[in-house]
Amino acid sequence: MTSPRGTGTSLKNFPLFGPITAIVFAFLYVPLLFVIGYSFNSNRIVTVWKGFTFDWYVEVMGNDDIQRAVINSLRIAAISTILSVILATGLAIGLLRMVRVGRTAAWSLIMAPLVIPEIVFAIGTLALFVQIRFTLGVDSITLAHTAFCIPFALLPIRARLRSVDLSIYEAAADLGANEWTIFRRITLPLLAPGIVAGALLAFIISLDDFIVSYFLAGAGGTTLPVYIFGMIRNAITPGVNALSTLLLLASVVIVTISYVIAIRKR
Amino acid sequence: MPQEAAPALHVRGVSKSFPTPEGGEVHALDNVSLSVADGSFMVLLGPSGCGKTTLLRCIAGLESPDAGEILLRGERIDGIPVWKRRVNTVFQSYALFPHMTVAQNIAFGLQMDKLPKEEVTHKVQAALSLVRLSDLGARRPNQLSGGQQQRVALARALAKQPEVLLLDEPLSALDLKLRRGMQLELKRLQQETHITFILVTHDQDEAMSMGDEVAVFDSGRIVQVGPPREVYLRPRTRFVADFIGEANILDISVAAGTASAAGIGPIPMDMWSGDAPPLTDAQHFAAVRPEDVTVSPDASGRFTVLDATFIGGDLHAVVDLGTHTLTSRQPAADAAGMCSGDRCEVSFRPGSLRVVEA
Structure with missing residues (x-):
């Protein structure tokens, strides 16, 4: 696809386009993934994975x-x-x-x-x-x-x-x-x-x-x-x-x- | 003759000023009076900013005049809010409702009149077929061409069967070819519906070809009203002579009963139009149409041809009069071979010069 401004230059040619994009998205979404992932962690210590559970959801909703x-x-x-x-x-x-x-x-x-x-x-x-x-x-x-x-x-x-x-x-x-x-x-x-x-x-x-x-x-x-x-x-x-x-x-x-x-x- | 019928609309002494951003005031309308015959096609003509659109908006109720009265079939309407007036407007930008279909756009005004549903449907169909858009009722305005949108705007206003239809430069957004077609279409609609049309334009050709009557505006005043041919043949002021068609304006001075034009010399009495106002001993302006001027090659002539252009079978010549120039339009055969720099003499068709007000 050509760019909407019709310059014909793809943004992808910009130096470090790939790595910068990856870093930005990582910065935005890795914390969210942590939160989501560890919400299913059966360990009471948040940062140490033990096993999968829905217990916390039950607890929170109750x-x-x-x-x-x-x-x-x-x-x-x-x-x-x-x-x-x-x-x-x-x-x-x-x-x-x-x-x-x-x-x-x-x-x-x-x-x-x-x-x-x-x-x-x-x-x-x-x-x-x-x-x-x-x-x-x-x-x-x-x-x-x-x-x-x-x-x-x-x-x-x-x-x-x-x-x-x-x-x-x-x-x-x-x-x-x-x-x-x-x-x-x-x-x-x-x-x-x-x-x-x-x-x-x-x-x-x-x-x-x-x-x-x-x-x-x-x-x-x-x-x-x-x-x-x-x-x-x-x-x-x-x-x-x-x-x-x-x-x-x-x-x-x-x-x-x-x-x-x-x-x-x- | 529609001119002899009772007036559908009467404007008496209407004035309107607007504040300018600089803190001053513009007199958009200055004591304007106008009578529009029932079932006629009136054109308000003038350059932009002359007040013609302001008058239209005062009639519609979108502006309220500072002074004067507006009567619709003898009843004052200038105090009535816009939505209660039996006049409708076709806007320059069409102003179609983008969130409604064509049919819904036309139905809107009828629904405001609280008409029964079947009657609304019937009238929408009738209005659509009147403007030859019967198949496009379900479309949205943004799916139509400019010309089609124009027709929808017309249908929407006409469906209400107003006492007077107001059209604000309705054709200015269309290209030249389409405009010519719509001029004929508007004329046809006016004749078919017998509704009084008041159209605003700055295009003199449009005014001449469509209007039963033309009202010429100049800086907030109506300077002349009459049938187009009448206004063309008998312009009252220098402005009208110049704005409608082309005109040469000559400076005339009168001394001891003899009139002389600056740069030309004495003008014989038979050059003056018979019904023109009499000449007094004072400074005057005279208007003469280019087609009433003849330029003849003459090696010992007093004038110089500045420019000679052959367009079709016509010669358009510009002659140097010293302080200003004179333009002529004549059959090419009379002056074949004339070119700029040649010496020449000029003459006028008898009865073609008219004294005009400054």
């Missing part, structure tokens, strides 16, 4: 604390995804209609969480919640996650929205559609791929967040990453490997589903 943490994580991720996607969609449409000066300012303010150190955001949010006496727990984490998921959800939605010719909305209005109908029948279907991508991004960002969740967890707000951190504080147990493998499996399934949806849409 653990009430882990179940609670998983439920917390999923609930937080689901609600903050829905909220942040709704807000991001509104923001994207709002930004489109703003005058240039206001738009730049608003865009910078909304995108700031991407560059603010997360630890600062976590401390600030904690201070705020304490100040207004908001009980720490699942709800406080959900609110904070919603806030920092907005820019992630907004990026693909806005990219999609900007690719749509503005006269399409005018045509819809011209043909007799009011604002709400335009939103429902034109804007939303056209944005759907962007919204799906944004939701997926927000969901995964929320699901694996540690710092903010750790600061705001309070009593009963333990999420899965926070729980795993607690587990490895003393030693890495085979249970952690099993749990991590399950988490990996879940991510792969989610991404695969969204990929299939995206292909079928085309």
Whole structure:
């Protein structure tokens, strides 16, 4: 195959192309293979292989604390995804209609969480919640996650929205559609791929967040990453490997589903 | 005659300004008035940025005028939101909905009118066959050629049976050959449907070949309205004379009842068009079409031929008048063998010079 840019020069001719590729992939995937492999290790000492077992999976799935943490994580991720996607969609449409000066300012303010150190955001949010006496727990984490998921959800939605010719909305209005109908029948279907991508991004960002969740967890707000951190504080147990493998499996399934949806849409 | 019917659309004293990025203001429309006869084909003609599209958008409801009123069949519509107006637009970019099929695109507007399902289906079919796309209802817009997309945009707007159909430079994205075909097609559609068409274009040939009437725009104002032939034969201003067809503009000064053109000299009275405004003792401009100018070779002539080109059976000549030039178009037989640098004399067809406003 020729390269899409039509230069005709194959990337494979680049010196050390093969070794560099191998090193990069090894760096990315060898740790994962370790986690997956040792999750089936029957030895209690993590790094010494003894034999094959499903025991750790049974143990992890039967653990009430882990179940609670998983439920917390999923609930937080689901609600903050829905909220942040709704807000991001509104923001994207709002930004489109703003005058240039206001738009730049608003865009910078909304995108700031991407560059603010997360630890600062976590401390600030904690201070705020304490100040207004908001009980720490699942709800406080959900609110904070919603806030920092907005820019992630907004990026693909806005990219999609900007690719749509503005006269399409005018045509819809011209043909007799009011604002709400335009939103429902034109804007939303056209944005759907962007919204799906944004939701997926927000969901995964929320699901694996540690710092903010750790600061705001309070009593009963333990999420899965926070729980795993607690587990490895003393030693890495085979249970952690099993749990991590399950988490990996879940991510792969989610991404695969969204990929299939995206292909079928085309 | 459609011109004698009651007006379908009446625009009265409409003005519209836009802020510029530099903080200033552009007067896109400056006290514009226009009356469009029912069932006629009106063309708004002018160079880009002259306000013609802004007027179209004000009629559609996509812009709201700063002043003035717009009446559709005698009723004011300038306060009504765009989706409630019985006018529809064909957009320059077609603006088809990419996530819907051709049939769904056409059905959209009918569904907005809350028509029963069978009627929608029936009208979509009728609209498709009107634009000769009956077989393509199931296609997506991105599977169609530019010309086909254009027809879908037309069908979508026509299916609503609007009081007035607005067309914003609908043919500008098509190549020349296709454009000519669509001009005839548009004319046919207008005559078949008896819907009032208002078309915006910067292409004078398009305006001349399609319009029952042409409204010529110049910097936010309508400078002349009339049937194309009338506007061509009797341009009111220098701008119209120059923009519609070609024209030579002569500087005329009048002294003691005798008119003289700069660089040419006295103009006999019979050169002036009979229905032209009278000459007063002041500076004037006169327009004369190249086909009304005759250049004859004359070794003792006062002028020099700058350029002589034979195109088909015609000679196109450019003559040096000192301060400016004069262009002629005449049968080649009259001046065979003329080439640049030759001496010559010029004359005008009697009745061909018109005084025009600056």
